[in-house]
Structures are given as C-alpha cells and as structure tokens.
Amino acid sequence: xxxxxxxxxxxxxxxAGKSVVARILAESGAAWISADxxxxxxxxxxxxxxxxxxxxxxxxxxxxxxxDRQALARTAFADEHxxxxxxxxxxxxxxxxxxxxxxxxxxxxxxxxxxADSPLLFExxxxxxxxxxxxxxxxxxxxxxxxxxxxxxxxxxxxRREARQLPLNFKRDRADIIVNNDSDIEALTRQVRGILPNLxxxxxxxxxxxxxxxxxxxx
Numbered sequence: 001x002x003x004x005x006x007x008x009x010x011x012x013x014x015x016a017g018k019s020v021v022a023r024i025l026a027e028s029g030a031a032w033i034s035a036d037x038x039x040x041x042x043x044x045x046x047x048x049x050x051x052x053x054x055x056x057x058x059x060x061x062x063x064x065x066x067x068d069r070q071a072l073a074r075t076a077f078a079d080e081h082x083x084x085x086x087x088x089x090x091x092x093x094x095x096x097x098x099x100x101x102x103x104x105x106x107x108x109x110x111x112x113x114x115x116a117d118s119p120l121l122f123e124x125x126x127x128x129x130x131x132x133x134x135x136x137x138x139x140x141x142x143x144x145x146x147x148x149x150x151x152x153x154x155x156x157x158x159x160r161r162e163a164r165q166l167p168l169n170f171k172r173d174r175a176d177i178i179v180n181n182d183s184d185i186e187a188l189t190r191q192v193r194g195i196l197p198n199l200x201x202x203x204x205x206x207x208x209x210x211x212x213x214x215x216x217x218x219x
Contacts, residue, residue, distance in 0.1 A: 004106040005031075005105075005106055005111060005112065005113050005114055006112075006113040006114070006131035006132075006199055006200065007113065007114045007115075007116055007129050007130045008025060008113055008114070008115050008116065008131060008134060008195065008196070008199070009116045009121045009127055009130035009132070009134065010022050010025075010115060010116065010117040010118075010121075010133075010134045010136065011117075011118070011119065011122065011133060011134070011135055011136070011175065012135055012136030012137065012138065012168070012171070012181075013136075013138060013140070013143050013162065013168050014119065014143065014147065014158060014161055014162055015138070015142075015143035015144070015146045015147040015150075015158070016137070016138040016143055016181055017136050017138060017181040018117040018119070018136050019034070019117055020181070020185070020188065021134060021179060021181075021188070021192050022034075022115045022117040024192040024193065025113075025115045025192060025196055026115060028192075028193060028195070028197070029110070029111075029112040029113070029196055030111075030112060030113040030114065030115045030196055031108075031111045031113070031114050031115065032115040032117070033098070033102075033114065033115070033116070038094055038098070039090070039094070042090050042093050042094055042097075043066075043067040043069060043090075044066070044067075045093060047093065048067075048089060048090065048093055049061075049065075049066075051089045052067055052086075052089060055085060055089070056072070056075060060072050060075065072086070077161060077164060080164065083164055091124070102114060112196065112200055113131070113199065113200065116130065120165070121133065122166050122170065122171055122174065123165065123166055127174065131199060132176040132177060132199060133175045133176050133177070134175060134176070134177045134178075134179060134192075134195065135171055135172045135177070135179070136179055136181050137172065137180045137181065137182070138180070138181045138182055139182055140158075142182055143158065144158055177195060179191040179192055
C-alpha cells in the first residue's frame with residue numbers, strides 16, 4: 001500500500017519505551033496508530049475469535065466468550081509453530097484495518113507522517129515501507145524492571161518473548177536513528193523531538209495526535 005505520508009518505524013526491545021517514543025512523535029505532528037489497541041480489537045473481532053476457536057478450542061476462551069489472551073500466549077509462545085499459526089490469524093486482520101485507517105488519515109492535512117511502533121517490523125519486512133526506522137535502546141535490566149512493575153513479568157518471561165523475535169543487535173544495526181531510554185522522559189524527549197522536523201524540514205504544524213488503532217500490529 002502507498003501511504004501518501006512518510007512512515008517512521010519504531011523498534012526496540014520489549015519494555016524499551018517504543019510507545020513513549022511514538023507519543024512524542026505524535027506530539028510533533030505524526031499520527032501514532034497504537035499497536036496495543038488494534039491487537040486488542042483483533043481478539044474481539046468475530047472472524048478472529050472463530051479462527052482461534054477452530055485451532056485451539058474452547059479452553060482458550062473465558063466464560064464470557066472472550067479470548068483468554070494469557071492462556072493463548074502461554075500456548076503460542078511456548079512453541080514457534082503455534083506462534084506462526086497465531087500470526088497467520090491475527091496479522092491479516094490487522095493489515096486490513098491498518099490500510100483502511102491510513103487511507104482515511106491520509107486525507108487530513110495535519111497528519112504529516114505515520115508512526116509504526118511494531119515489534120515485528122523487520123520480521124514482517126515492513127521496514128521497506130518506512131522512510132526511517134528509529135531504534136529505542138534501553139538496558140535489559142531497566143526493561144526487566146519496568147515490565148515487572150507494569151505487567152508483573154519475570155525476567156524469564158521477557159527472555160521467552162524476545163527469543164521469538166529477531167536479535168536486538170540486528171534491529172539496532174539496521175535502524176537509521178538510535179535514541180537512548182535509559183534515563184528519564186526529559187532526556188528521551190530531547191532526542192526524539194528533532195526527528196520529525198528533520199524528516200520534514202518544511203513542516204511546522206501542530207500535533208496530529210494519537211489515533212486509536214494500530215498501524216502494523218503486534219501479537
């Protein structure tokens with residue numbers, strides 16, 4: 001799909017602060033399409049739920065009929081084959097929603113760029129659609145602490161999730177811009193604020209804000 005606006009890919013380790021970087025870019029005039037929200041919407045879609053039920057059965061569902069994402073994650077992330085099956089269900093739905101939303105947003109003059117904060121940007125070859133890729137660098141011990149505080153994850157859970165993705169060094173080496181998020185939000189903001197003006201030197205617009213759907217999607 002031709003997006004009619006530059007696409008800024010944001011990658012990094014789990015818990016590195018990709019969404020924070022995306023939000024700062026949105027404040028500078030880009031449209032941030034939230035990966036977490038569209039993934040959440042995907043699991044609520046009838047066609048996705050029907051496909052999950054046909055593959056893994058009723059034990060993956062809660063009593064109210066909603067997908068038990070923790071149970072599904074335990075199944076999918078324990079086996080690479082199962083994870084690929086899940087991605088084949090989720091990703092096509094997300095791509096269709098992404099294309100629809102981006103086509104709509106491209107008609108808004110205030111939207112100067114799109115921000116894609118996808119952990120699977122390189123895995124899905126979506127970096128080919130990006131004007132530039134930003135890598136958010138953050139030490140593992142800091143990421144592990146943040147994930148424990150925000151999600152209750154253990155270091156072992158972090159390791160299992162990241163083992164299913166490309167190595168961080170691979171992503172870092174292929175990024176166009178590297179920002180460091182080992183410190184505080186002020187330090188990160190100073191690094192990120194210059195990205196969009198440098199990419200669009202003629203842009204002096206207000207923020208496009210965050211749109212409540214996902215651009216690339218994640219599982």
